[in-house]
Amino acid sequence: MSACVPTHEEKPHSPPPGQRRGLRIAGADLSASISVFLIALPLSLGIALATGAPLQAGLVAAAVGGIVVGRFGGAPLQVSGPAAGLTVVTADLIHQYGWRTTCAITVLAGLTQLGLSALRVARSALAVSPAIVHGMLAGIGVTIALAQLHIVLGGSPQSSAVANVRALPAQLADLHPASITVSALTVGVLLAWPRIPGRTGRILRKAPAALAAVAAATLVAVVAGLSLDRVDLPSWSSHALPEMPQGPVLGLMAAVLTVTLVASVESLLSAVAVDKLVAARKDQHVQIPRARLDRELTGQGAANVVSGALGGLPITGVAVRSAANVAAGGVSRHSTMLHGLWVAVAALFLVPVLDLIPLAALAALVMVIGIQLVNVVHMRNVQRNRELLVYVGTLAGVVLTGVLEGVAIGIALAVAVALHRLTRTRITLEERDGVHRLRARGQLMFLAVPRLSRLLHQVPQGSDCVVELDGSFMDHAAYEALHDWQVAHLARGGTVEFTGGSGDPIAEPAEPAPGSSTCCRPWTPWRNHHCGTPAEQPRTEGRKTDKQWVPSRVQGGQLASGLSSFQRHTAPHVRGELARLAREGQQPSQLFLTCADSRLVTSMITASGPGDLFTVRNVGNLVPLPGEEGAEGQDESVAAAIEYAVDVLQVESITICGHSGCGAMQALLSAPDAPDAPDLPDSPASEATAETLPPSTPQPASPTTPQAGSSPLTRWLRHGRPSLERMRSGEHAWARISGRLPADAVEQLCLTNVVQQLEHLRAHPAVARRLAEGRLELHGMYFHVGEAQAYLLASDGPSNGLPEGLSGSSDEVFNRVAPTAFQESRA
Numbered sequence: 001m002s003a004c005v006p007t008h009e010e011k012p013h014s015p016p017p018g019q020r021r022g023l024r025i026a027g028a029d030l031s032a033s034i035s036v037f038l039i040a041l042p043l044s045l046g047i048a049l050a051t052g053a054p055l056q057a058g059l060v061a062a063a064v065g066g067i068v069v070g071r072f073g074g075a076p077l078q079v080s081g082p083a084a085g086l087t088v089v090t091a092d093l094i095h096q097y098g099w100r101t102t103c104a105i106t107v108l109a110g111l112t113q114l115g116l117s118a119l120r121v122a123r124s125a126l127a128v129s130p131a132i133v134h135g136m137l138a139g140i141g142v143t144i145a146l147a148q149l150h151i152v153l154g155g156s157p158q159s160s161a162v163a164n165v166r167a168l169p170a171q172l173a174d175l176h177p178a179s180i181t182v183s184a185l186t187v188g189v190l191l192a193w194p195r196i197p198g199r200t201g202r203i204l205r206k207a208p209a210a211l212a213a214v215a216a217a218t219l220v221a222v223v224a225g226l227s228l229d230r231v232d233l234p235s236w237s238s239h240a241l242p243e244m245p246q247g248p249v250l251g252l253m254a255a256v257l258t259v260t261l262v263a264s265v266e267s268l269l270s271a272v273a274v275d276k277l278v279a280a281r282k283d284q285h286v287q288i289p290r291a292r293l294d295r296e297l298t299g300q301g302a303a304n305v306v307s308g309a310l311g312g313l314p315i316t317g318v319a320v321r322s323a324a325n326v327a328a329g330g331v332s333r334h335s336t337m338l339h340g341l342w343v344a345v346a347a348l349f350l351v352p353v354l355d356l357i358p359l360a361a362l363a364a365l366v367m368v369i370g371i372q373l374v375n376v377v378h379m380r381n382v383q384r385n386r387e388l389l390v391y392v393g394t395l396a397g398v399v400l401t402g403v404l405e406g407v408a409i410g411i412a413l414a415v416a417v418a419l420h421r422l423t424r425t426r427i428t429l430e431e432r433d434g435v436h437r438l439r440a441r442g443q444l445m446f447l448a449v450p451r452l453s454r455l456l457h458q459v460p461q462g463s464d465c466v467v468e469l470d471g472s473f474m475d476h477a478a479y480e481a482l483h484d485w486q487v488a489h490l491a492r493g494g495t496v497e498f499t500g501g502s503g504d505p506i507a508e509p510a511e512p513a514p515g516s517s518t519c520c521r522p523w524t525p526w527r528n529h530h531c532g533t534p535a536e537q538p539r540t541e542g543r544k545t546d547k548q549w550v551p552s553r554v555q556g557g558q559l560a561s562g563l564s565s566f567q568r569h570t571a572p573h574v575r576g577e578l579a580r581l582a583r584e585g586q587q588p589s590q591l592f593l594t595c596a597d598s599r600l601v602t603s604m605i606t607a608s609g610p611g612d613l614f615t616v617r618n619v620g621n622l623v624p625l626p627g628e629e630g631a632e633g634q635d636e637s638v639a640a641a642i643e644y645a646v647d648v649l650q651v652e653s654i655t656i657c658g659h660s661g662c663g664a665m666q667a668l669l670s671a672p673d674a675p676d677a678p679d680l681p682d683s684p685a686s687e688a689t690a691e692t693l694p695p696s697t698p699q700p701a702s703p704t705t706p707q708a709g710s711s712p713l714t715r716w717l718r719h720g721r722p723s724l725e726r727m728r729s730g731e732h733a734w735a736r737i738s739g740r741l742p743a744d745a746v747e748q749l750c751l752t753n754v755v756q757q758l759e760h761l762r763a764h765p766a767v768a769r770r771l772a773e774g775r776l777e778l779h780g781m782y783f784h785v786g787e788a789q790a791y792l793l794a795s796d797g798p799s800n801g802l803p804e805g806l807s808g809s810s811d812e813v814f815n816r817v818a819p820t821a822f823q824e825s826r827a
Contacts, residue, residue, distance in 0.1 A: 002766035010381065013279040026333045030332035033338030035208065036079055036321050040066075040343060042214040043320075043369070045231060045354070046362035047082040049151075050144060051090040053099055053313055054240060056233055057349040058082050060312030064303050066340020069315065073299025074292030075271040076333040077278060079321035080303060082313040084137075084369050085266045088143045088312055089258055089403050092693045095159055096247070097255070103242030103308045105252065109259035110304025113297055116260070122268055131387035132410035133269060136262075139398025139406055142374025144366060151363035152543040154179035178226040182217045183364035189213040190368055204248040208324070210365055217361035228358040233351050251358050258404040259304075259314050267300045267317035268293055274319075277326045286331045320369075389413045423447045425471070429455045437458070439468045444478035456485045462493040470501030501569060514611045574610065581611045588614040591645040593638075593757075594657035595621040595664065599785050602657075613647055616641045620664030620753070621656055622719045623760040639764065646776065654761060658754040660784045665749040667713075668720050722760070723753040735812040737782070737791055754780045754793065755812045782814045790817045 006110065018374050040062050048058030065080035073080070083117055093102040116122070146164040147157035153175025158164045170420030186614065193199075195210035203214070221228055242442045244253050271291040278288045303315045325335055346354070382391045394415040425442035474482075486496050499505055588611060594600055596617045604664070616638060623638060645651045668810070726732050727749055735751040741749035758780055770776035780793030791814035 003642060025338070026331050028329040028331050029335040032325050032335040033342065034328075034429065036325050036339040037342035038211040039208045039324050039338060040079070040081055040321055041346060042210050042357075042362065042365060044343070045357065046081050046369075047084060047087055048313060049359060049362050050084075050087045050148060050366045052094050052313070053090065053312065055231055055309055056239055056347065057099075057313045057345055060516040061309050061315050063340045063344040063347065064307040064310065064312055065315040066343060066459060068303040068306050068340075069299040070336030070340060071299075072295075072296030072334045073333070074297075075274055075317070075322075075334075076272050076288060077292070077325050077336065078267075078274045078296070078317045079298065079325050079339060080267065080315050080317050081321065083266060083316040083318045083761050084144060084318055084373060085140055086259065086262055086314050087366075088140050089262055091147075091205075092402065093255055094257075097245070098253070099183060100240055100243040101247065102741060103247050103311055105241070105255050105259060106308030106312075106314045107305050108245070108252075108256045108308075109263065109314065110301045110306075110308060111291040112256060112260045113264055113301030113304060114178065115301075116264065117294050117297035117301060120294050122264075122297045124576050128265060129387065129390060129410070129414045130378075130390070131382045131385070132407060132414060133265065134375065134382060135267075135391040135394025135410055136398055136403065136407055137396040138374040138378070139384040139390070139404065141370040142395070142399050144370030144373075146365040148367035148370065150358060152183040152367060153180060153660075154360070157655075176239060177498045178228050179220075179358075179360040181356050182226065182228060182360045184219055185212045185220055186217040186361045186364040187368055189216045190365065192536045214357060214361050214365060217364075218357050221290075221358045221361075222356055227359070228360060230359060231355050231357045231362070233347075234352055236596040239311050239334050242308055254404065261407070262403055263304065263314055263316040263764060264297060267296065269298050269324060270319045272315035274317075276321060279823060281326060283359050286399075288331065293496035303391045311318050317587050325594065337503075338744050354713075380625070387414070387417065391418060425451075427451050427455055428456060434464065436463055436465045437468065438465065439470065441470050443682040444469070444474040446475055446477035449477050449481050454483070455483050456481070457694055458493075459489065461489070464495045465489065466497045466499060468501065492771070501565065505549045543757050560648055578610055586614070586649065588610055588612055588645075588649055589652050590614070591616065591642065591651045591654040592657065593617075593621055593641075593654065594664055595619065595659055597659060597662065597785075600657070600659055600783060603788060614641075614645045614651060618715060619713065620662060620668075621658055621752075621757060622664075622716070623656065623764075625760050625763055642761070642764050643766050646764075646770055652766070652775070653779060655779040655781055656754055656757050656761065657781040657783060658750045659782065660743075660747060660750060660786060662746065662753075665723075665746050665753060667717055667748060668724055669745055671717075720753060727752040733812050736814065738813050738815045750816060751782055751812075754782060758793075780812075780814070791815060792817055 003220070041059075043060035043561075044062040045055055046058075059456045062081040065082070065169070069080040093105060097105070144159045146161050146168075150157045150167070152172050152173055155167075155171045155174065158167050160211075190209050190213040193212050193727060194205060196204055213754040220226075221230075221598050238689070271293060300315065300317070305400045307313065321339075328335075330336070351472065365754060379391065382388055390410055390413045394406050394410030398410035399406070401409075401750040422443055424447055425440060427440050427448065429436065429438045429440070431437075436457070438455060440448075442448075444452065489496055497505060550602055590613055592602055592606065592613045594602060596619050602613060602615055603609065618638060623642070626639065642654075645654070657748050727735075735748070735755045736742060742751065761778060762771065768774065771778070781792075783789070784791070794813050794815050
């Protein structure tokens with residue numbers, strides 16, 4: 001099953017295939033570590049310069065971040081070290097408390113991160129609105145750029161962004177040509193390096209732009225003999241270490257909280273972004289485990305403890321270096337650890353070379369990084385999601401007040417925007433043909449009750465009224481207002497009908513009638529629920545009145561209602577995309593072959609949309625072997641769909657999806673000529689399972705042997721007989737869900753059937769040809785309907801703790817797909 005995508009939930013940190021445990025390091029990791037080191041070295045020095053810390057502190061943080069987080073973190077390819085996101089915070093701490101106390105604050109922040117990781121709250125950090133995160137980073141970038149601009153111009157930065165703006169005119173009047181020349185050269189090389197055309201550009205771009213810019217500026221400064229302030233790394237013997245924190249207790253607690261918050265959120269968001277970069281990487285021959293966020297927070301906390309204790313800057317995950325690691329082809333945590341080792345070697349043995357670097361070059365490098373934190377793409381995404389106010393408020397708060405205060409302002413604005421959206425309800429009243437229609441769009445909450453009551457009381461007494469509720473939530477205050485008005489209106493001879501957004505009648509906002517289970521709501525059609533017809537009004541097949549033909553709910557009412565709801569609510573949103581697909585034609589990436597069972601909604605369980613899946617459904621998700629489907633004059637629809645998807649549509653993958661409680665598998669097991677089911681070994685689950693296994697019966701006939709008088713369904717199900725034989729045979733590996741035995745014989749056959757149909761699929765010529773070319777992937781999937789849980793087939797799975805003798809390394813294992821919230825890229 002090499003074509004199936006393996007999952008690594010059981011051992012997320014196992015070494016990649018082909019790599020032994022121990023000290024063996026892949027060549028890709030070695031080359032990637034060098035690329036990341038060449039980026040990290042100048043950036044670490046530049047960030048240390050921007051904070052006002054000793055320059056050695058940046059190198060200490062880079063080395064510790066690479067080695068400690070690389071070893072203990074939960075994101076194998078994430079690179080950690082001093083980051084621009086903490087520059088403003090650290091600079092403020094050094095200004096208030098001094099460098100040695102700042103180191104102690106870093107240690108305390110690391111201990112706090114360890115405590116948070118023990119409480120397993122890492123994923124709660126992802127609940128922060130992207131607008132707040134991007135606004136915070138943009139505010140930090142503006143603050144960094146304003147401070148470094150003074151060094152670029154030959155001066156010294158002030159203590160705050162506002163002070164830097166005020167001092168800028170005086171600085172512009174006192175320019176230093178040498179600093180400006182070196183800075184301009186650095187910025188020019190930094191921006192032009194990725195755009196060098198031709199073969200020469202491809203060769204030069206193997207060196208990072210940051211390294212090339214600083215190296216060019218240093219070379220010019222040395223050759224021209226420019227008089228500039230340069231890097232001055234003091235002796236390690238005089239390196240400052242932390243001291244006991246000194247200062248107001250509340251101030252120190254706020255400082256620790258700020259470092260913890262910014263470092264943790266930035267690291268976790270960067271880890272999520274790295275997962276997306278890894279998933280998008282074209283070279284997928286090595287599977288990289290997804291980030292374990294609580295473990296990553298543990299690694300970040302441990303690194304901050306060590307870095308602070310050794311006199312280093314605070315550490316966080318760095319998106320720029322992590323992206324470089326992924327792009328350079330890193331395949332394991334060894335690349336991150338090696339990069340930290342190279343930084344340590346450079347800090348110890350390359351001091352004479354580092355001392356030649358002009359400070360203006362480092363300042364220009366960090367200034368460009370700060371400007372790049374104000375990302376136009378992020379701003380467009382935020383504006384598209386109508387959260388520009390939150391973004392701008394957070395940015396302004398960070399620049400004018402500070403990081404912690406700015407984030408608090410952003411959170412307050414995000415809450416205010418959410419409440420505004422939640423309470424934004426449109427209520428209108430109109431009269432047409434003697435019927436008053438009141439429409440309520442949005443959530444009916446207590447804040448909307450005054451407007452709702454005012455319009456309800458404008459409905460004339462004794463009139464006919466239709467109340468259309470197009471929302472998914474109604475609180476008690478709104479319910480009481482509608483109920484009280486309804487009772488009063490009915491008492492005065494009027495009529496009231498409540499409908500949903502699609503126009504379907506729904507139950508009135510009153511207590512359920514005795515004996516009824518629930519009231520209908522606007523969302524109930526999705527749940528396959530039919531609003532009950534009163535007992536005294538029997539259903540009719542359709543009745544003709546003097547005015548119009550009234551379709552019955554059984555025959556066409558639900559279909560017409562669903563179509564009406566689609567045209568009214570969904571079609572306006574998808575019309576543009578469907579028009580594009582109509583022009584360009586379908587280009588699906590995947591053939592999805594599954595059962596015709598009505599409980600399997602393929603677009604829902606795969607989160608796909610129009611044009612994504614080429615779907616084939618049949619009873620039992622069966623793939624007849626080539627030549628068998630056309631026997632006895634039967635159609636060849638499955639083979640035709642496979643050939644069309646592979647040869648014409650050029651799909652990149654094919655998925656066969658089985659499901660729990662499959663009626664086709666139950667029919668196969670209950671057939672009079674069904675083969676024996678296998679015996680399960682003694683285990684905690686086997687006693688309950690063994691009772692459901694079918695008794696021993698004779699060997700079945702050949703799958704293609706015709707049977708006199710057989711029905712079309714019986715003839716079709718013969719294509720599932722090989723799955724029965726596979727389950728009975730001792731020559732094949734077990735198909736099972738990771739970590740447990742099958743619930744019953746039906747589930748065992750459903751799992752085995754997926755594996756068997758994948759083998760049938762490989763026998764089709766078009767599939768075999770594309771597999772040989774390496775241009776097609778096959779996936780096996782099992783969906784448990786009752787649990788709403790998906791499982792992916794992985795070959796060569798471990799025994800996962802099952803009883804000895806039940807499984808081996810060749811078992812066909814379906815691994816659970818862990819739920820992950822969608823996160824847009826925030827790097």
